[in-house]
Amino acid sequence: MSAQTTFEKIWKRHVIAEEEGEVLLYVDRALIHEGSSHAFAALAAQGRRVVKPAQVFAFTDHYVPTTGRERGVEGIAIPEIRDMVKTLHANAAAHGITLFGIDDPRQGILHIVPPEQGITQPGLLICGADSHTSTHGAFGSIAFGIGASEMMHVMATQMIWQRKPRTLRVSVEGKLAPGVASKDVILAIIGQIGVAGGVGYVIEYAGSTFAEMTMEARMTVCNMSIEAGARAGMVAPDETTFAYMEGRPYAPKGPLWDQALALWKSLPSDEGATFDKEAALDAAEIAPMVTWGTNPEQTLPITGSIPDPNSAADAERCAEYAAALDYMGLRAGMALQEIVVDRVFIGSCTNSRIEDLRAAAEVAKLGRAKVPAWVVPGSRLVQRQGEREGLDQVFREAGFEWREPGCSLCTAINGDQLQPGERCASTSNRNFRGRQGTGGRTHLLSPAMAAAAAITGRLTDVRELLR
Amino acid sequence: MHPFTSVTAIAAPIDEPNVDTNQLCPTRFNKVPRGPKYARVLFHDRRFEADGREKDFVLNREPYRRAQIIVADRNWGSGSSRESAVYALYEFGIRCVIASSFGDIHANNCYKNGLLPVVLSDAEVSDIRAQLHERPGATISVDLADQTVIDPAGRVHRFEIHPVRKKCLLEGLDDIARTHEYSERLAMFEDEYRAERPWLFGGA
Numbered sequence: 001m002s003a004q005t006t007f008e009k010i011w012k013r014h015v016i017a018e019e020e021g022e023v024l025l026y027v028d029r030a031l032i033h034e035g036s037s038h039a040f041a042a043l044a045a046q047g048r049r050v051v052k053p054a055q056v057f058a059f060t061d062h063y064v065p066t067t068g069r070e071r072g073v074e075g076i077a078i079p080e081i082r083d084m085v086k087t088l089h090a091n092a093a094a095h096g097i098t099l100f101g102i103d104d105p106r107q108g109i110l111h112i113v114p115p116e117q118g119i120t121q122p123g124l125l126i127c128g129a130d131s132h133t134s135t136h137g138a139f140g141s142i143a144f145g146i147g148a149s150e151m152m153h154v155m156a157t158q159m160i161w162q163r164k165p166r167t168l169r170v171s172v173e174g175k176l177a178p179g180v181a182s183k184d185v186i187l188a189i190i191g192q193i194g195v196a197g198g199v200g201y202v203i204e205y206a207g208s209t210f211a212e213m214t215m216e217a218r219m220t221v222c223n224m225s226i227e228a229g230a231r232a233g234m235v236a237p238d239e240t241t242f243a244y245m246e247g248r249p250y251a252p253k254g255p256l257w258d259q260a261l262a263l264w265k266s267l268p269s270d271e272g273a274t275f276d277k278e279a280a281l282d283a284a285e286i287a288p289m290v291t292w293g294t295n296p297e298q299t300l301p302i303t304g305s306i307p308d309p310n311s312a313a314d315a316e317r318c319a320e321y322a323a324a325l326d327y328m329g330l331r332a333g334m335a336l337q338e339i340v341v342d343r344v345f346i347g348s349c350t351n352s353r354i355e356d357l358r359a360a361a362e363v364a365k366l367g368r369a370k371v372p373a374w375v376v377p378g379s380r381l382v383q384r385q386g387e388r389e390g391l392d393q394v395f396r397e398a399g400f401e402w403r404e405p406g407c408s409l410c411t412a413i414n415g416d417q418l419q420p421g422e423r424c425a426s427t428s429n430r431n432f433r434g435r436q437g438t439g440g441r442t443h444l445l446s447p448a449m450a451a452a453a454a455i456t457g458r459l460t461d462v463r464e465l466l467r
Numbered sequence: 468m469h470p471f472t473s474v475t476a477i478a479a480p481i482d483e484p485n486v487d488t489n490q491l492c493p494t495r496f497n498k499v500p501r502g503p504k505y506a507r508v509l510f511h512d513r514r515f516e517a518d519g520r521e522k523d524f525v526l527n528r529e530p531y532r533r534a535q536i537i538v539a540d541r542n543w544g545s546g547s548s549r550e551s552a553v554y555a556l557y558e559f560g561i562r563c564v565i566a567s568s569f570g571d572i573h574a575n576n577c578y579k580n581g582l583l584p585v586v587l588s589d590a591e592v593s594d595i596r597a598q599l600h601e602r603p604g605a606t607i608s609v610d611l612a613d614q615t616v617i618d619p620a621g622r623v624h625r626f627e628i629h630p631v632r633k634k635c636l637l638e639g640l641d642d643i644a645r646t647h648e649y650s651e652r653l654a655m656f657e658d659e660y661r662a663e664r665p666w667l668f669g670g671a
């Protein structure tokens with residue numbers, strides 16, 4: 001048999017039928033959240049039920065408040081937001097779906113909790129009601145986001161129609177310099193291939209840089225695959241993956257563990273497997289990155305300056321840059337480190353795992369926040385772990401706010417939001433216009449860089465603080 | 468699902484690339500149940516001030532308030548998987564978006580709601596937009612059976628579409644009926660799959 005990629009191996013094993021290149025695939029796990037109300041409405045409209053409730057997992061994350069959670073769902077002040085959480089609780093109960101509800105000690109973001117619980121595993125096909133489902137590819141699974149109609153279909157049938165995407169291998173070799181994080185790697189990749197560079201592809205991240213990364217760092221990279229236009233991103237499973245999996249609540253145990261391990265070990269791309277497209281970066285050349293514009297490819301090393309639209313490659317780019325600068329309230333030629341921020345957000349499914357909070361705390365220790373700075377753990381488990389390690393104390397002493405877990409300011413739907421014109425240094429994944437609140441301005445960066453911005457009040461090269 | 472066969476209508480040019488689904492439907496409107504209210508949601512924060520007054524935006528100008536086609540640039544509908552972005556387009560009256568590339572998930576969401584995403588080359592979309600700027604209110608014809616777009620100058624542009632997607636749109640079929648034909652195969656698949664991976668089905 002010819003050499004296969006990880007993607008091909010997993011894809012093939014999930015094919016149920018094919019019609020003229022449209023493939024019906026088996027879905028191992030479906031992940032939903034409060035916003036899946038449209039999918040449930042569509043199910044109800046057709047009088048259908050969730051066919052495999054044990055394979056659907058529901059998370060309260062997008063709409064939950066990040067303060068004042070003692071009173072649970074009834075403590076949510078805004079009625080429409082409270083209703084969204086209640087509706088999910090009710091739909092999960094009505095269909096017998098496993099729910100990680102607002103009061104659950106394991107509550108958290110739908111891309112943080114499944115890995116923690118061992119729900120995410122190598123070799124699976126996972127569909128989520130959220131584009132950042134690509135996160136789960138860090139385990140060597142095919143994981144992608146879908147809309148409400150497709151989610152309705154998955155819940156009603158446990159299958160999904162797809163066309164086979166092409167494969168893109170992004171290789172990064174070498175060691176990352178101190179102060180450079182996996183967030184910088186993925187921003188650098190997007191800067192190179194562009195926000196549409198991955199459209200139609202599934203990315204496999206390969207090379208020594210990813211091999212050296214922890215699972216958490218790999219998740220940050222895979223998370224933002226969608227920002228490069230790819231549906232999914234993955235890293236082949238290896239010893240790091242297996243060590244992470246062991247002992248998690250949903251992970252196999254005893255003899256089943258050995259059986260699973262044998263299967264997982266067969267998943268890495270074969271020697272000589274070919275990809276439809278290749279890209280490569282040198283790890284040593286990656287610096288701490290920050291976005292300056294309104295999409296994630298508008299990104300530069302922190303040592304850079306705002307580009308001049310007039311020097312853009314073509315008239316179209318020129319207009320695009322000018323519009324971005326206008327929205328962001330920045331001028332061409334300005335050094336990125338001159339940009340003064342109003343707020344800092346450390347959180348989101350990209351960067352709210354324990355390692356992210358540790359990296360931010362290391363920097364927070366060095367000073368005091370000059371602007372409001374929030375730390376929003378990705379889950380209750382991360383929050384408790386952080387508290388056991390005393391990170392909450394470190395942050396509080398440095399003047400940061402330690403909040404309750406959820407999506408929060410990443411998508412500004414739970415009431416946490418920027419005011420028009422406010423500028424935020426954020427560890428989330430999207431710097432789109434209005435993403436963090438109407439008129440809000442977002443600069444994406446790593447957790448350490450975000451903490452650096454908090455204690456200096458401007459975008460700052462964290463390497464200088466760590467020196 | 469509403470079928471899509473053909474449309475001849477006013478087309479609005481939207482010149483910017485990378486229009487993300489957050490522009491089409493700002494996050495806070497996701498919780499609105501499907502229905503006519505979504506007409507106002509489309510590009511809400513580009514179209515309306517905080518106090519509800521209209522801003523100057525192409526879809527707020529005549530004759531584009533009646534547009535049923537949008538001619539866009541590259542990477543239309545990138546970002547979030549929110550299907551509400553398609554509800555907003557549809558309720559505004561848009562039946563077809565022509566762009567040089569689409570965010571994958573958004574394009575799928577369009578198909579599932581009877582809205583046709585058409586991919587033409589970068590040169591074609593920019594040329595058609597230029598024609599629309601020259602003659603505001605000019606109409607475009609899109610025919611799915613023929614797989615053609617006729618621009619205001621009368622030039623014919625062919626586009627590709629997957630045959631299954633085409634059939635579903637033309638007939639207004641949703642996937643579920645099609646999928647149910649495979650329930651026996653699913654049962655067979657699952658027996659084997661569960662035997663091979665028993666650890667996946669046990670719970671925590």
Ligand code: SF4
Pocket residue numbers: 061062109110111130132348349350406407410411428429
């Ligand atoms: S943290 Fe942000 S990107 Fe992640 S799931 Fe929540 S809203 Fe989506």
